[in-house]
Amino acid sequence: MSSSVPVSPRIAVAIPCYNEAAAIASVIADWRAALPEAEIVVFDNNSSDGTGSLAREHGARVVEVPAQGKGHAVQAIFATLRDRSAVILVDGDGTYPAEFIPGLLQPVLDGHADMTLGARRPVAEEGAMTPVRRLGNFLIRAAFRVLIGRGAGDLLSGYRVFGPRFLTAVTLRSSGFEIETELTTEAVARHLRVVEIPVDYRPRVAGTASKLQPLRDGVRILRTIIVQSLRLRPWRPLLLAVGVIIGVFLAYQVMR
DSSP states (O other): OOOOOOOOOOEEEEEEESSOTTTHHHHHHHHHHHOTTSEEEEEEOSOSSSHHHHHHHTTOEEEEOOSOSHHHHHHHHHHHHTTSSEEEEOOTTSOSOGGGHHHHHHHHHTTSOSEEEEEEEEOSSTTSSOHHHHHHHHHHHHHHHHHTOSOOSSTTOOOEEEOHHHHHHOOOOOOSTTHHHHHHHHHHHTTOOEEEEEEEEOOOOTTOOOOOOHHHHHHHHHHHHHHHHHHHOTHHHHHHHHHHHHHHHHHHHHHO
């Protein structure tokens, strides 16, 4: 007579970092307190401020990512942690609270979701989310909805949990901040189950700075949406182009 021993899920907290020395110690401490059974892995993307060394001193495993860009770091996360039961993706700047992880993690562990996504609710503190970023997020969501269809409400959230099906089915190509857009379009393309859960979004830890450049990265994100639309929904940009042409023609007729 044999008895089966429950196997504990293998959970990893993956933290892509570029110059987050001011925040990384507190971020690691928060995640260790929230998930003491999880492995914490920092993917150091050529930091020049000692982020990787600090992460090692505080007990995290550090994976060096030589190719610059958040997309390359997330690609390394998938390549390194593809065999885990769940991989938590979270930024290293302290903006995403670890205490929200039970609600995000459980649907993946229960097999009800292939990816969960933390929909950001900026807290009432200065610096939680600038007006420019709020506007950019709105415009990008609108473009996604028009060109691809219904996807995640918070398209650009960096707080996600991936299950085995997502980790093994998806091959990522983006190199920069358009990586979140690619993750969402891959979920749509492959009919992967996504659960979105509201989470607080806090100001960055003092001493850290955003690496996102709104204009440059906004253009790259929109380009990704257009390319993915041509791959997944080629009739949508065609209809949009026809609509614009008709609109311009009618406006011209009215103004003659």
